[in-house]
Amino acid sequence: MPGQVFHKTVPVRFEDCDPAGIGFYPRMLMMVNRLIEDFFAEALDCPWHRLHGRENRAVPTVRLEVDFKGPLYQGDALDLELRVLKVGNSAFTVAVAGSVGGAAKFAVTQVLAYTTAGPGISASPMPDALKAALREFSAG
Amino acid sequence: MPGQVFHKTVPVRFEDCDPAGIGFYPRMLMMVNRLIEDFFAEALDCPWHRLHGRENRAVPTVRLEVDFKGPLYQGDALDLELRVLKVGNSAFTVAVAGSVGGAAKFAVTQVLAYTTAGPGISASPMPDALKAALREFSAG
Amino acid sequence: MPGQVFHKTVPVRFEDCDPAGIGFYPRMLMMVNRLIEDFFAEALDCPWHRLHGRENRAVPTVRLEVDFKGPLYQGDALDLELRVLKVGNSAFTVAVAGSVGGAAKFAVTQVLAYTTAGPGISASPMPDALKAALREFSAG
Amino acid sequence: MPGQVFHKTVPVRFEDCDPAGIGFYPRMLMMVNRLIEDFFAEALDCPWHRLHGRENRAVPTVRLEVDFKGPLYQGDALDLELRVLKVGNSAFTVAVAGSVGGAAKFAVTQVLAYTTAGPGISASPMPDALKAALREFSAG
Numbered sequence: 001m002p003g004q005v006f007h008k009t010v011p012v013r014f015e016d017c018d019p020a021g022i023g024f025y026p027r028m029l030m031m032v033n034r035l036i037e038d039f040f041a042e043a044l045d046c047p048w049h050r051l052h053g054r055e056n057r058a059v060p061t062v063r064l065e066v067d068f069k070g071p072l073y074q075g076d077a078l079d080l081e082l083r084v085l086k087v088g089n090s091a092f093t094v095a096v097a098g099s100v101g102g103a104a105k106f107a108v109t110q111v112l113a114y115t116t117a118g119p120g121i122s123a124s125p126m127p128d129a130l131k132a133a134l135r136e137f138s139a140g
Numbered sequence: 141m142p143g144q145v146f147h148k149t150v151p152v153r154f155e156d157c158d159p160a161g162i163g164f165y166p167r168m169l170m171m172v173n174r175l176i177e178d179f180f181a182e183a184l185d186c187p188w189h190r191l192h193g194r195e196n197r198a199v200p201t202v203r204l205e206v207d208f209k210g211p212l213y214q215g216d217a218l219d220l221e222l223r224v225l226k227v228g229n230s231a232f233t234v235a236v237a238g239s240v241g242g243a244a245k246f247a248v249t250q251v252l253a254y255t256t257a258g259p260g261i262s263a264s265p266m267p268d269a270l271k272a273a274l275r276e277f278s279a280g
Numbered sequence: 281m282p283g284q285v286f287h288k289t290v291p292v293r294f295e296d297c298d299p300a301g302i303g304f305y306p307r308m309l310m311m312v313n314r315l316i317e318d319f320f321a322e323a324l325d326c327p328w329h330r331l332h333g334r335e336n337r338a339v340p341t342v343r344l345e346v347d348f349k350g351p352l353y354q355g356d357a358l359d360l361e362l363r364v365l366k367v368g369n370s371a372f373t374v375a376v377a378g379s380v381g382g383a384a385k386f387a388v389t390q391v392l393a394y395t396t397a398g399p400g401i402s403a404s405p406m407p408d409a410l411k412a413a414l415r416e417f418s419a420g
Numbered sequence: 421m422p423g424q425v426f427h428k429t430v431p432v433r434f435e436d437c438d439p440a441g442i443g444f445y446p447r448m449l450m451m452v453n454r455l456i457e458d459f460f461a462e463a464l465d466c467p468w469h470r471l472h473g474r475e476n477r478a479v480p481t482v483r484l485e486v487d488f489k490g491p492l493y494q495g496d497a498l499d500l501e502l503r504v505l506k507v508g509n510s511a512f513t514v515a516v517a518g519s520v521g522g523a524a525k526f527a528v529t530q531v532l533a534y535t536t537a538g539p540g541i542s543a544s545p546m547p548d549a550l551k552a553a554l555r556e557f558s559a560g
Contacts, residue, residue: 014317014328015310015446017439019494020198020257024435026169030295033166037294048294049355058160060211066204071261074439075329117160121211154457154468155304155450159297159354166295170435177434188434189495214299215469300478300537306449313446338440344486351480351541397440401491 004137005081006039012076012100023072023105029064032096032108035080039094044133056117057124062091063111069104076100084137090114090123092134144277145221146179152216152240163212163245169204172236172248175220179234184273196257197264202231203251209244216240224277230254230263232274284417285361286319292356292380303352303385309344312376312388315360319374324413336397337404342371343391349384356380364417370394370403372414424557425501426459432496432520443492443525449484452516452528455500459514464553476537477544482511483531489524496520504557510534510543512554 010031018024040059041047051057072078079099086093096108114126126134150171158164180199181187191197212218219239226233236248254266266274290311298304320339321327331337352358359379366373376388394406406414430451438444460479461467471477492498499519506513516528534546546554 013314014332014438015313015444018434019437019439019441020192020200021259021439022200022261025201025204026166026173026435029166029169033295034293047355049353052160052294052354060160060162060208061165062208064165064204064206064208068200068202068204071200073329074332075327119161121162153454154298154472155306155453157299158294159299159301161299164295173435174433187495189493192434192494213469214472215467300472300480301539302480302541305481305484306446306453309446309449332440340440340442340488340491341445342488344445344484344488346484348480348482348484399441399493401442 002135002138004043005083006035006043006137007082008035008038008080010034010078010080012072012074012078014074016072017074021073023076025066025068028068028072028098028106029066029108031078031080031098032110035082035096036094036110036112039082043137044130046130046133052117058115058117058121059112060115060121061110062113063109065109067107069106072098072100072105078105082137083139084134085109087126087131087134087138090125092126142276142278144183145223146175146183146277147222148175148178148220150174150218150220152212152214152218154214156212157214161213163216165206165208168208168212168238168246169206169248171218171220171238172250175222175236176234176250176252179222183277184270186270186273192257198255198257198261199252200255200261201250202253203249205249207247209246212238212240212245218245222277223279224274225249227266227271227274227278230265232266282416282418285363286315286323286417287362288315288318288360290314290358290360292352292354292358294354296352297354301353303356305346305348308348308352308378308386309346309388311358311360311378312390315362315376316374316390316392319362323417324410326410326413332397338395338397338401339392340395340401341390342393343389345389347387349386352378352380352385358385362417363419364414365389367406367411367414367418370405372406422555422558424463425503426455426463426557427502428455428458428500430454430498430500432492432494432498434494436492437494441493443496445486445488448488448492448518448526449486449528451498451500451518452530455502455516456514456530456532459502463557464550466550466553472537478535478537478541479532480535480541481530482533483529485529487527489526492518492520492525498525502557503559504554505529507546507551507554507558510545512546
């Protein structure tokens, strides 16, 4: 059933914050990457160790758009929500919203390609099962 | 004289690459952040330890747009070029292009705010000297 | 009751592995640091955001000894066990063992000091409650 | 000629420091790893992209001992000195000293193995040229 949202709450850790005392933005993108990794393993039945291993495929990010809306602090419980915006033949787009206690902290739009792995990276058609699983998380 | 470009060549290191063998995108943004840090210290006479310390200011990123155009590999010499696109009153926009041997690898547009540091972050007008220094790197 | 063990199972993620395909050792130490952070929040009632904030204290690492016993791979479920080896007046020693499916992967002995925070770091006596809580995890 | 020291001065960056305002220890070990990477490329004529690529070998760390002697601050110029303590058949030991303005900050003793790369990691004898190059940096 389309319209699902993949949700996790993660702590803002000591290591995520900078000497100015707030979340350091490249590490927020690391958090988003972890969410996408969990989304693949838990919601799409496509854990990355199998994708990169046996299936010899990869999902490199090709475009990233981020709005940072407010600072994160050490000890915050960060709510992350992932929705699928678009499912193409060998690429897909996700939106990830980060918030703390209902206050928006960042919004990410990220385009990932589905490719062969290894030195000669090239676009590869996504399996139908993966496309169908992705569509469960799109607005429909 | 406007139109200057801030340039560095940096190695793509072991630690920058992922198990798929290519540069991992959050770490490329870390490279871009290092470039901006060097730009402040070397070109703008505004090293961050002084900015965050004595001046009690910060330059958090508020918007980020990235196009990844090709994979980076361990051992690549990555050329980074920074240009200033816009200088506002308490924010500025930079463009950073990454390439290897002339082949484009990524293009970043990044908006940074100039703010007070500490818990109650708020926009702060940039000093005139900083605005003038930034304008040296804009197209004019 | 002394003799308790603080235990977590964490995934070995894509980001933890290097281009040689195995867990990258500085990131394993990051995992150990996260475990110690969780130990403080969940077992010692001393979350770091409160320690570094209101209490104005820090727990910098002063000594680290690590034996790496076998490679970690992407997708591994890493079991981490923390025991307290020694509780001093303003320092304590923990041992952390990492294993996958019962096979030892690394063993860490880490000495942390309890200090004032900020520029003039100096040793500070640990509160009695913290010492007592630490002793619950020592062999007795 | 034995007795050489491999030396670099590196900046302590914004990203290296934690919300307590000082260098974060896992990132200091990342700095040491970068030094070892540069040592291989610049002093041993064995860049890691070639080692991990064409030569299909790796140099995983098997033991690490670190004493942290004083805090690092953002903006510090960190002097790193590497000496070789021991050259075995398929392992070697280095000592790395970190200091700022002559004040000791940390001392690392690190044992690295020389192994085959890939899933079935196993010890591999070091080429004679590599052993000879390493010995140039031992006390003799």
